[in-house]
Amino acid sequence: MTDTKTSNQPAEKDGQSSAGQPEILYAQEGQVTFGPDQALPLDCGVELSPYTVAYATFGILNEDRSNVVVVCHALTGDQYVAGTHPSSGKPGWWSGMVGPGLPIDTDQYFVLCTNVLGGCMGTTGPKEIDPGTGKPYGLEFPMITIADMVRAQVRLLDHMGIDKVLCVTGGSMGGMQVLEWAASYPNRVISAIPIASAARHSAQNIAFHEVGRQAIMADPNWEGGGYLDTGNNPRAGLAVARMAAHVTYLSEQALHRKFGRSLQDREAVTYGFEADFQVESYLRHQGITFVDRFDANSYLYITRAMDYFDLAADFEGSLATAFQGTETRFCVVSFTSDWLFPTSESRNIVRALNAFTAKVSFVEIETDKGHDAFLLDEPEFFDTLRGFLTAAAKEQGI
Amino acid sequence: MNDQSHTNLASAGNNKLNIATGLRVDLQLIADKIKPGTRVLDVGCGDGALLNYLATDKDVDGRGIELSQSGVNSCVARGLAVIQGDADTDLTDYPSGAFDYVILSQTLQAVHQPHEVLRQMLRIGRRGVVSFPNFGCWRVRWDLLTRGRMPITKTLDQPWYTTPNIHMCTVKDFVLLCADLGIIIEQSIMADHNGRPTPIQGSGFFANLLSEQGVFVLKNGV
Structure with missing residues (x-):
């Protein structure tokens, strides 16, 4: 030891x-x-x-x-x-x-x-x-x-x-x-x-976790979980997982209070898929910064541990x-x-x-x-x- | 059935404090009925004053239920085991015979189903201790008779549209309900609006006319 x-x-x-x-x-x-x-x-x-x-x-x-x-x-x-x-x-x-x-x-x-x-x-x-x-x-x-x-x-x-x-x-x-x-x-x-x-x-929470896991596993850089061997990182997948999860940590009122429909650094919508809205920009930021500090496979394992948790069943x-x-x-x-x-x-x-x-x-x-x-x-x-x-x-x- | 019920308890602040214990006099009446070392559930325990007294002075193993967050917070901060909950819905969670006493202090008149709450109390506890303002008191009758409006007295100090008291009863009503439910009234104490016991004994005509509050110790009939 x-x-x-x-x-x-x-x-x-x-x-x-x-x-x-x-x-x-x-x-x-x-x-x-x-x-x-x-x-x-x-x-x-x-x-x-x-x-x-x-x-x-x-x-x-x-x-x-x-x-x-x-x-x-x-x-x-x-x-x-x-x-x-x-x-x-x-x-x-x-x-x-x-x-x-x-x-x-x-x-x-x-x-x-x-x-x-x-x-x-x-x-x-x-x-x-x-x-x-x-x-x-x-x-x-x-x-x-x-x-x-x-x-x-x-x-x-x-x-x-x-x-x-x-x-x-x-x-x-x-x-x-x-x-x-x-x-x-x-x-x-x-x-x-x-x-x-x-x-x-709950079933709803398992469902949200599954969305996150599928986002990670759909990223080609995940490589069947072997990305660390090749020096890759499923950044996009993990970021999407985090973005989806982050919404569940907030409330409609909190999102509305913080962002409303405010636009991000622009006067009008761009008729495109850039982050027009502040809430989009915020979520993207959450996703990107998370990737730097968290391992994608850890995310899979820990979300699974939560899904399996059922104290009464034990x-x-x-x-x-x-x-x-x-x-x-x-x-x-x-x-x-x-x-x-x-x-x-x-x-x-x-x-x-x-x-x-x-x-x-x-x-x-x-x-x-x-x-x-x-x-x-x-x-x-x-x-x-x-x-x-x-x-x-x-x-x-x- | 919201924060107001706590406000209402606080407004029983008209009640004087017992000099020896610092406890509100009407709560002291209840406390005096509780034997030391027993298990007690206080339903509608407010800021936990009674539970705290029972725990420290009578070595009681106490639990509480309170609707208002401010009340619960105050209780938890005192180290009391109190949950935020509702007498109408949450008593069913407790096992039968779990407590020696279940206390319902100035709360019966604020619940949706007083008869069900009484039944649950005596399922959970071997004894129930109930106090409530007496709507049959002459002051109340007089106020209604002379003003022709919903009575406002020291004990019932809120207008009809803000009062949490949705099921007012008289001492006589209560005694009859107990009989209907097969509940035995072991002891009864009549009190004035300060919570001081009055010399009127029993639960008869004069008690119903002259007392502003009643405290009853109940148990299930065989």
């Missing part, structure tokens, strides 16, 4: 928003490689070995290792929750939520986020080298599931000597991991905050059974304008928890920002998380 750790520069927020923001101290990142003696049993039946888990941490682990908050990232997220992203130079994806004095307060908690299994930011995924062949895995990478992602995280925590976590939280696919954590390791999770998530991926078809007898405190959060993971999905989770009178709080946050609201500054949302987490910590004497 190898374990490398590097200290980050104290993280700062960029631009004006950094004014008066204290720096996050003790930001670290590292990766741990687990050898053949610790092969990871995957749901598909494959024993994955060796495998590497890349992670980032923020804050200081206290002496009795009781202040751990595990953050699980979404489909296209990564371990750089807060601080400055090492490759883009931008603030981490949840830098409004995680940091000194913020709801997930790095002065108080030790925040840990791993890149998910199948990802492309250091944790083993299809773009890494298959030691058996000496070439990138590509489509030879085994199918992974949300449960496999969580298994890999648990291995890392075991390696760090962390038994219980004060809280596991995350939005969207991150929320799926939270639910998996709570169902599979109830004794290790003191509190859980699944945000804008679901206990199973517990005799009953979501309530998944949480039976749990002592974990839950705080379930949804957003009114989120049509990708609508409130009804969160209510399903709440209903299952109520069936055993689990300790559950549930808040639906009023916003027009759609699914992406969980990444944005929503004061009610922030207050909820802060209050819930503070209460959980207080109960543990932290």
Whole structure:
């Protein structure tokens, strides 16, 4: 087993928003490689070995290792929750939520986020080298599931000597991991905050993912998944996948508010297929910038893992059974304008928890920002998380 | 059946606070009925004042349901397990006999189906504790009689077109409904508009005429 750790520069927020923001101290990142003696049993039946888990941490682990908050990232997220992203130079994806004095307060908690299994930011995924062949895995990478992602995280925590976590939280696919954590390791999770998530991926969401995957696979540069061998990249396909997905993260109101029918750098429509409208230009930009930071095969694998997620199916078809007898405190959060993971999905989770009178709080946050609201500054949302987490910590004497 | 029901609870702010506990006096009446160390569901728990008191002072394992987001947020921030939900629709999610007490404080008159809510309460809990404003109180009768308009009193302080109270009843109505539903009233306390218990005992003619609120401890008949 190898374990490398590097200290980050104290993280700062960029631009004006950094004014008066204290720096996050003790930001670290590292990766741990687990050898053949610790092969990871995957749901598909494959024993994955060796495998590497890349992670980032923020804050200081206290002496009795009781202040751990595990953050699980979404489909296209990564371990750089807060601080400055090492490759883009931008603030981490949840830098409004995680940091000194913020709801997930790095002065108080030790925040840990791993890149998910199948990802492309250091944790083993299809773009890494298959030691058996000496070439990138590509489509030879085994199918992974949300449960496999969580298994890999648990291995890392075991390696760090962390038994219980004060809280596991995350939005969207991150929320799926939270639910998996709570169902599979109830004794290790003191509190859980699944945000804008679901206990199973809906038919509509599977359909959207399939559109994205087909866009990637229709790109000739995908080369049957072997593009890394030839140095190609299915940029067009991945960009289209991202563009389609990005629409699902927003809401009609948010798109209208942001763009309306405004034209892009022109006075009149051009009677052609250029990006006449601002919304087109915006989406194209989203697609192009995504291609630079994400691996197409990773996108295929991770979307598939989400499609396969059905927590109830793993517990005799009953979501309530998944949480039976749990002592974990839950705080379930949804957003009114989120049509990708609508409130009804969160209510399903709440209903299952109520069936055993689990300790559950549930808040639906009023916003027009759609699914992406969980990444944005929503004061009610922030207050909820802060209050819930503070209460959980207080109960543990932290 | 929206944020107003929370506003309405807040407007019971006419009610004085108990000096010893800091709890609103009408909530204190309910709290006094709850045995320590029990499991409690507070339906329409507002900002969580009662649940918080029960958890800290009576070691109660409490849960809550509240309609308004502001109320839920306040509860969650206090560390209470409260869900955003509706008494009319969400009680069916709870298993039978899961709680020792299910509390319905100043909420019965604001639900769509009071009789169904009462049934659900006593399915989920071994006891129900219900409080509501008494529409049979002489002040209400007098206001309607003399003004010929929907009554406005200290307890019922909103005009008919904004009030969340869509199913007002008198103490007598309530007692008769309980009888119809096979519900036994174990205890009843009549109170003035401050929530202070009045010396009127029972639930008879004078109680219905003189009390502004009633608090009832209920259980299912055999």
